[in-house]
Amino acid sequence: MRRLNLPECTSMQSYNLCLASVLDLNLKERLNRVSGFIEEVSEMYINQARVGNVYSIPPLIHPRGEDPIINADIRKSELLKLYGYHMVDRHPGRGLYDVILVAAKEQCPFCGGIGRPKSLDHYLPKANYPQYAVLPQNLVPCCRDCNTEKSNALAVAEDDQAIHPYFDDDKFFLEQWVFARVNLTRPCSLVYFSAPPIEWSDVERNRALNHFRDFNIGARYSVQAADELSALVDLRRGYLSNISPEEFSRYLASVSSSASYFSNHWKKIMYQALAQDRDFYNAPL
Numbered sequence: 279m280r281r282l283n284l285p286e287c288t289s290m291q292s293y294n295l296c297l298a299s300v301l302d303l304n305l306k307e308r309l310n311r312v313s314g315f316i317e318e319v320s321e322m323y324i325n326q327a328r329v330g331n332v333y334s335i336p337p338l339i340h341p342r343g344e345d346p347i348i349n350a351d352i353r354k355s356e357l358l359k360l361y362g363y364h365m366v367d368r369h370p371g372r373g374l375y376d377v378i379l380v381a382a383k384e385q386c387p388f389c390g391g392i393g394r395p396k397s398l399d400h401y402l403p404k405a406n407y408p409q410y411a412v413l414p415q416n417l418v419p420c421c422r423d424c425n426t427e428k429s430n431a432l433a434v435a436e437d438d439q440a441i442h443p444y445f446d447d448d449k450f451f452l453e454q455w456v457f458a459r460v461n462l463t464r465p466c467s468l469v470y471f472s473a474p475p476i477e478w479s480d481v482e483r484n485r486a487l488n489h490f491r492d493f494n495i496g497a498r499y500s501v502q503a504a505d506e507l508s509a510l511v512d513l514r515r516g517y518l519s520n521i522s523p524e525e526f527s528r529y530l531a532s533v534s535s536s537a538s539y540f541s542n543h544w545k546k547i548m549y550q551a552l553a554q555d556r557d558f559y560n561a562p563l
C-alpha cells in the first residue's frame with residue numbers, strides 16, 4: 279500500500295556484515311564458501327521480484343525436526359542464525375537492520391501506515407527461504423498486526439502475493455483502489471472496501487483484493503476512522519455550525535485532497551466518501 283525505497287545495500291554487503299560478527303572460524307570459512315551461491319540466488323530473487331514473480335521461487339519444505347543442507351555443507355539453521363543472532367542482535371549486522379527499519383519512517387507499508395513497524399519481516403518467509411534470511415531486499419519493516427496477519431503463508435499463485443513495497447508496480451501505490459461508503463447509523467461509521475480499477479489486469483486486481491483481505495485493511499481502517507469521525511461531528515456542531523451543507527462538503531473535499539496523504543490513506547478516503555455523501559453533509563447534527 280505504501281511504497282518504500284529499495285534498500286541500497288547489496289546481498290553481499292549484507293551477508294559480509296553479518297559474517298563479521300561470527301567468531302567460530304570454521305563456521306565463518308564454511309559460510310564464506312557459499313557466498314557465491316547466496317549472491318546468485320539473491321540476483322534471481324531481485325529479477326523475479328521486479329516482474330512480480332517471487333512466488334515462483336520454489337520454497338524449502340521439509341519434515342518437522344529436520345535441518346536440511348541448503349548449499350555445500352551449510353544447513354538451514356546456520357543461515358537462520360546468521361539473521362537471528364548476527365543481524366538482529368549483533369553489530370555490525372544490527373546497524374543495517376536499523377537502517378532498513380528506520381527507512382519506513384514509522385509507517386508500516388503493508389497496512390498503509392496504521393501500524394508502526396517494530397521489526398523486519400521476511401517477505402519470503404525465512405523458514406521456507408533460508409537463503410534470503412539476510413537479503414536486504416527481502417526484509418520489509420512491518421508492524422506487529424501485519425506480521426501476525428501475514429503469518430508464514432506461502433503464495434502459491436501470482437495472485438496470492440502481498441504487495442511488495444520495494445518492487446511492485448507504481449499503480450498499487452499511486453492509484454486509488456480502496457474506497458469507503460458512509461453508514462448513517464448513530465453514530466455513523468465508514469465501511470471500507472477494495473475496488474481496483476477495471477483497466478488493471480485480473481492478476482493485479484486480485485492481488486489488491488487479496489492484500490486488502492489478508493491484512494484485514496477494511497476493519498482496521500474503520501477503527502481509525504471512528505475516532506476521526508466523532509471529532510468531525512463535534513467540529514460540525516461547533517466551529518463549523520454556521521457554514522452551509524455545500525460549504526461543509528467542500529471543506530471535507532479539501533481535507534481529502536491534502537497532499538500529505540497517499541492515494542489509499544484511510545483519512546483521504548474517509549473525507550472523500552463524506553464529501554460525496556449528500557445524506558451525510560446535509561444531515562442535521
Ligand SMILES: [Zn+2]
Pocket residue numbers: 386387388389390391392393394420421422423424425
Ligand atoms: Zn502494518
